[in-house]
Amino acid sequence: IEATGRYADRFGGQLVLVTGAGSGIGRATAFAFAEAGARVIAVDRDAEGASRTAEMSRLIGAPEAWAEMVDVSDEQAMEKLAEKVATEYGVVDVLVNNAGIGLSGRFLDTTPEDWRKVLDVNLWGVIHGCRLFGRQMAERGQGGHIVNTTSAAAYQPSRALPAYSTSKAAVLMLSECLRAELAGQGIGVTAICPGFVNTNITSTARFAGVDAAEEKRRQQRSARLYGLRNYPPEKVADAILRAVVRNEAVVPVTPEARGAYLLS
Numbered sequence: 447i448e449a450t451g452r453y454a455d456r457f458g459g460q461l462v463l464v465t466g467a468g469s470g471i472g473r474a475t476a477f478a479f480a481e482a483g484a485r486v487i488a489v490d491r492d493a494e495g496a497s498r499t500a501e502m503s504r505l506i507g508a509p510e511a512w513a514e515m516v517d518v519s520d521e522q523a524m525e526k527l528a529e530k531v532a533t534e535y536g537v538v539d540v541l542v543n544n545a546g547i548g549l550s551g552r553f554l555d556t557t558p559e560d561w562r563k564v565l566d567v568n569l570w571g572v573i574h575g576c577r578l579f580g581r582q583m584a585e586r587g588q589g590g591h592i593v594n595t596t597s598a599a600a601y602q603p604s605r606a607l608p609a610y611s612t613s614k615a616a617v618l619m620l621s622e623c624l625r626a627e628l629a630g631q632g633i634g635v636t637a638i639c640p641g642f643v644n645t646n647i648t649s650t651a652r653f654a655g656v657d658a659a660e661e662k663r664r665q666q667r668s669a670r671l672y673g674l675r676n677y678p679p680e681k682v683a684d685a686i687l688r689a690v691v692r693n694e695a696v697v698p699v700t701p702e703a704r705g706a707y708l709l710s
């Protein structure tokens with residue numbers, strides 16, 4: 447972990463909740479807020495990953511950090527989390543809806559079950575987070591910020607990722623609508639759109655209806671691509687903190703995401 451000190455104490459005393467904080471971009475984001483003095487709630491369905499993030503966040507500089515094992519697509523579990531957070535930790539100042547899963551496969555090969563899984567986590571998870579924590583922010587009346595991790599896939603059509611891209615496009619639009627709705631209450635909303643970032647998501651993504659030879663070619667292609675880009679999650683985390691500080695609306699991160707955004 448590199449301590450840049452760029453946002454030293456900028457988030458001192460603030461309460462930040464990050465979902466999907468057990469690895470990748472979410473973990474790097476929790477660390478960046480910890481380094482900036484925030485109290486951190488690391489939420490993930492992977493209990494071990496979340497605990498490790500919370501433990502490390504304390505070492506990095508978070509005055510307090512907690513791990514919560516929650517599946518963001520589970521409405522009741524999210525409601526329980528929102529209640530617990532409000533009672534035990536306080537109202538969240540910054541919410542980062544970042545948990546997400548990948549799914550590759552042509553549209554005609556994907557099943558309704560595939561679609562449900564991706565939309566349940568990538569879209570419904572964000573809806574639950576925005577609804578529950580956004581309401582607490584609005585009721586408190588002291589502003590706040592919501593960051594939703596979407597993707598360059600949200601505005602860049604691809605034959606390989608129809609379900610994933612659709613889920614991310616929905617989150618992009620939700621973020622923009624919510625930004626308009628909550629602006630009057632001093633609550634900012636940002637859609638973060640990374641391109642290719644080196645994390646687990648590529649290795650854990652499921653592939654629908656793609657034959658083994660094609661899958662192997664795809665993996666070789668993406669290994670070249672990821673190898674070339676080599677974009678670290680810490681840089682996405684940095685863009686997230688900057689977006690909160692500057693109250694930015696849509697933030698394409700990574701060079702190819704910026705390029706595709708300009709063309710979209």
Ligand code: NAI
Pocket residue numbers: 465466467468469470471472489490491492495516517518519544545546547548567571595596597598639640641642643644645646647648650679
């Ligand atoms: P990752 O796989 O390293 O991290 C995702 C985390 O979310 C994991 O810790 C996982 O356990 C957690 N998670 C998954 N489903 C969950 C659920 N239902 N409830 C709670 N936690 C859950 O992947 P990465 O790359 O850090 O992904 C973070 C976000 O960034 C995702 O929304 C992803 O779609 C998005 N993204 C990633 C890009 C990349 O190239 N890595 C590019 C564009 C967007």
